[in-house]
Amino acid sequence: MLIWRANLREGSLQREAVPEAWSRLGGRGLAARIMLDEAPPTCEPLGPNNRLIFAPGLLVGHMLSSCDRISIGGKSPLTGGIKEANAGGTTGMQMACLGMAALIIEDQVPAAGEDRTRWRVLHLSQEGARLEPCADLAGLGVGEAAARLLKRYGDHVALSVIGPAGEMRLSAAGIQNLDKERVPSRIAARGGLGAVMGAKGLKAVVFDAKGAPKPPIADPEAFKAAQKAFTLNLASHPQTALYRDYGTAAMALMCNALGALPTRAFSSGWFESAEAISGERLREVTLERGGDSTPTHQCMPGCVIRCSNNYGGPDGKSLVTPLEYETIGLMGSNLGIGDLDTIARMNWEVNDLGLDTIDLGAALGVAARAGLMAFGDGARALELLQEIRRGTPLGRILGHGAAMVGKVFGITQVPVVKGQAMSAYEPRAIKGTGVTYATSPQGADHTAGNTVRAKVDHLDPKVQAALSRGAQISMAGYDTLGACIFAGFGFAVAPEVVPALLRARYGRDVPPDILQVLGRETLVLEREFNKRAGFTPAHDRLPEWMTQEQLPPHNSVFDVSEEDLDGVFDW
Amino acid sequence: MRELTVDLDPGARVADLLASLDLADQRGLMLVVNGRTGKLSQELEDGDEVHLIPALSGG
Numbered sequence: 001m002l003i004w005r006a007n008l009r010e011g012s013l014q015r016e017a018v019p020e021a022w023s024r025l026g027g028r029g030l031a032a033r034i035m036l037d038e039a040p041p042t043c044e045p046l047g048p049n050n051r052l053i054f055a056p057g058l059l060v061g062h063m064l065s066s067c068d069r070i071s072i073g074g075k076s077p078l079t080g081g082i083k084e085a086n087a088g089g090t091t092g093m094q095m096a097c098l099g100m101a102a103l104i105i106e107d108q109v110p111a112a113g114e115d116r117t118r119w120r121v122l123h124l125s126q127e128g129a130r131l132e133p134c135a136d137l138a139g140l141g142v143g144e145a146a147a148r149l150l151k152r153y154g155d156h157v158a159l160s161v162i163g164p165a166g167e168m169r170l171s172a173a174g175i176q177n178l179d180k181e182r183v184p185s186r187i188a189a190r191g192g193l194g195a196v197m198g199a200k201g202l203k204a205v206v207f208d209a210k211g212a213p214k215p216p217i218a219d220p221e222a223f224k225a226a227q228k229a230f231t232l233n234l235a236s237h238p239q240t241a242l243y244r245d246y247g248t249a250a251m252a253l254m255c256n257a258l259g260a261l262p263t264r265a266f267s268s269g270w271f272e273s274a275e276a277i278s279g280e281r282l283r284e285v286t287l288e289r290g291g292d293s294t295p296t297h298q299c300m301p302g303c304v305i306r307c308s309n310n311y312g313g314p315d316g317k318s319l320v321t322p323l324e325y326e327t328i329g330l331m332g333s334n335l336g337i338g339d340l341d342t343i344a345r346m347n348w349e350v351n352d353l354g355l356d357t358i359d360l361g362a363a364l365g366v367a368a369r370a371g372l373m374a375f376g377d378g379a380r381a382l383e384l385l386q387e388i389r390r391g392t393p394l395g396r397i398l399g400h401g402a403a404m405v406g407k408v409f410g411i412t413q414v415p416v417v418k419g420q421a422m423s424a425y426e427p428r429a430i431k432g433t434g435v436t437y438a439t440s441p442q443g444a445d446h447t448a449g450n451t452v453r454a455k456v457d458h459l460d461p462k463v464q465a466a467l468s469r470g471a472q473i474s475m476a477g478y479d480t481l482g483a484c485i486f487a488g489f490g491f492a493v494a495p496e497v498v499p500a501l502l503r504a505r506y507g508r509d510v511p512p513d514i515l516q517v518l519g520r521e522t523l524v525l526e527r528e529f530n531k532r533a534g535f536t537p538a539h540d541r542l543p544e545w546m547t548q549e550q551l552p553p554h555n556s557v558f559d560v561s562e563e564d565l566d567g568v569f570d571w
Numbered sequence: 572m573r574e575l576t577v578d579l580d581p582g583a584r585v586a587d588l589l590a591s592l593d594l595a596d597q598r599g600l601m602l603v604v605n606g607r608t609g610k611l612s613q614e615l616e617d618g619d620e621v622h623l624i625p626a627l628s629g630g
Contacts, residue, residue: 238599238625239599239625239626242625250625253622253624254601254622254624254625257603257606257622257624258603258606258607258608259606453601453626455601455602455608455626456608457607457608458607458608459607553606554606554607
């Protein structure tokens with residue numbers, strides 16, 4: 001494995017040996033290490049000194065179920081801090097086959113004004129790198145851009161591509177990757193890395209691993225044995241069957257039952273139409289409609305969980321794939337919209353623009369508080385998304401996410417931490433996830449450490465910090481391995497499988513608690529970057545209004561103590 | 572989603588409810604009573620709303 005370093009100003013590619021200090025890391029941990037070592041923490045995120053880093057996790061490349069994820073990292077224009085966003089799809093595997101421990105994209109394509117001739121595609125193969133003009137792709141939605149790129153470079157490639165939102169450098173812009181059917185809808189969504197890519201002048205990165213060998217395994221027999229054990233544990237776990245049948249959408253009724261489903265701009269935790277947007281309903285509809293619709297789908301080849309789906313319309317044609325819980329929450333209940341078809345259409349639009357549905361859903365909620373749309377008005381919501389497509393000032397405001405909308409329209413009830421919007425878990429009802437939102441170096445991010453599954457009183461402020469700590473460490477560990485967090489319950493059954501897989505893959509001994517070791521190291525690196533970027537404990541707080549305004553139905557406020565928040569990373 | 576109204580003896584606990592529904596293995600279930608995380612040993616009252624939810628974590 002090598003570090004591929006592409007400099008966009010010079011148009012050069014170096015392939016370097018992996019430095020010792022980086023060699024035990026992958027994915028999110030490696031991205032953090034590289035950022036701390038190379039990027040000035042006070043750099044302008046949209047400027048030439050920020051890096052855009054693609055790093056497959058440590059276990060990526062072997063079709064280990066649910067463990068081929070790609071981490072994309074850099075400094076976030078949304079939070080002003082360290083950012084890692086990861087995605088499933090096919091990018092991780094192709095990078096590993098090309099022998100890339102990481103791809104570091106430096107500097108920017110030299111710009112002479114804002115015209116379309118500046119846009120480039122970075123094409124990477126065993127032969128090296130080509131930086132090619134792509135003026136014809138400028139301004140295109142992700143769907144059309146991906147289709148043209150596949151025609152141009154071959155059906156077999158992996159793509160990372162930005163939409164018009166990334167080109168416009170909107171802070172909620174993400175980077176789309178292909179699923180195994182080549183639909184460009186596996187998005188590294190959070191924190192505006194799409195804007196970083198746009199600021200660098202890159203419309204797309206093409207990973208062409210044709211003819212490349214599979215990544216090496218030091219002890220193939222041991223790896224195979226550990227892989228078999230893991231796959232069996234995962235496939236037989238009761239949660240796997242639930243994810244396969246209902247997908248993440250099954251969270252809707254669960255959160256509603258806990259009074260934690262963000263409803264009407266985070267003004268309540270209970271939605272009267274939750275059943276209409278539930279996993280059960282989604283399953284019913286997709287089975288009824290047939291055609292492109294399916295309630296179960298793999299985003300990565302080899303995944304036995306199959307939690308993804310394809311949501312089609314009454315005519316059997318796909319409306320969007322996937323339709324995930326976060327979108328159902330933030331663009332459904334959060335907007336008072338109780339109709340899956342509407343949510344699916346909005347989801348497709350946001351995907352094609354290359355934006356994060358969480359921040360856009362939160363943004364539209366704030367817009368509703370400001371009177372720009374009525375709750376429940378799906379048609380108006382779609383109209384507002386069209387403003388982004390047209391690049392109007394209102395569209396740009398929305399595309400920068402919930403914090404910007406709040407600022408511009410004078411709304412303080414904005415559900416963000418470090419400028420990034422919260423996910424579909426109300427922190428006043430699931431206080432442990434609230435602690436994660438407040439303290440994660442990533443900003444408000446449920447994938448950084450969700451506590452909803454813990455069998456605790458989610459409203460008791462005293463037990464949450466420890467839960468969040470444990471969850472944040474594990475999640476950072478999985479993100480460094482390249483494992484989907486849902487693979488976590490397969491690993492949890494037999495934790496010794498993680499070190500077994502790593503030892504077999506790399507031929508190096510690792511401690512039995514390597515997952516936690518990697519997780520803690522990643523968090524320490526990220527917190528250090530943020531500290532140097534100017535973050536203080538004052539930034540590890542939920543917004544003031546959530547500590548004061550009660551959330552129905554429990555009428556709770558977020559009341560985990562500041563002392564507890566400041567102690568999350570004491571270990 | 573199935574919704575049931577169940578009659579139980581006074582003083583019945585959540586564990587009794589599960590037994591009456593033939594749900595022996597509740598490890599994968601979240602017990603939510605009136606919106607709060609519940610316990611097997613918890614006593615139920617008339618009109619209580621109990622959700623038995625597979626303990627998922629979404630994304």
